Amino acid sequence: MFLDIRKLFSQPESAQSPAFSFDFSGEDFPGYRMEAPCEGKLEISWEGHGHRLRLKLEAQAAVSAECARCLKPVQTSFPLNRTILLREQDWMDNEEDLPLTAEGKLDVSELVYTEIVVTAPSMFLCDENCQGLCPVCGKERALGCTCEENVTDGRFSILNQLL
Ligand SMILES: [Zn+2]
Ligand SMILES: [Zn+2]
Structure with a gap:
């Protein structure tokens, strides 16, 4: 799923906040799997009289892992929250290191994937007192x-x- 950032800036009224459901079950994550789809939405709004595009990513990531101490299966989930502000003058510089194509499209599934990787706990426990x-x-x-x-x-x- 791609979000056309260039078009958003040229036609701000075309903004729609897309909901998504990404299947990452075939992806490799460090130490966990994602069997259920990752569902959420990308809220699009404008700030500064349309000069700043605000993308608010909200999703829930449900993962399966193994307890780091006893190896029992663990099912858990954690929220993803990220707000990105893009300024009309310089969003192409991509200081935020976003997955943007040369045509100015944002790869939303890649963005969500990266957010899962940076947000996931470094280890999972079946119980904190395990x-x-x-x-x-x-x-x-x-x-x-x-x-x-x-x-x-x-x-x-x-x-x-x-x-
Ligand atoms: Zn355990
Ligand atoms: Zn023993």
């Missing part, structure tokens, strides 16, 4: 195991058995 897995037996700590707390090196457990 105790993770026991490093010795690999079971969930919350379920309890009989391993000793401070056994961190496998050689010591063999040594203990010999003594």
Whole structure:
């Protein structure tokens, strides 16, 4: 989906705020997947007597990941919010580093994709109190195991058995 920025500036009254639903299920994200479409809208308005174009991106990103401590599946979502102001005189300079084509069209799905990547948490937890897995037996700590707390090196457990 492309938004013709050049046309918006030449015909400000043509502005319509598009809603979108992007399917990113085939995309590679660092440490998570997006199975459900990313839905939201891009609100277009004008400031400064039509000299500044205001794009307000609002969306919800639902992702599937694994708990960083216990590896259980985690489903979570987070909001995307970004406001971009483009001035009539210099939007082509693209100081905001937007995905613009040479014809002055904004690639909205690319914009949303980038926003997901920069907004996503760096790790996911099934619960903030998740105790993770026991490093010795690999079971969930919350379920309890009989391993000793401070056994961190496998050689010591063999040594203990010999003594
Ligand atoms: Zn967990
Ligand atoms: Zn254990």
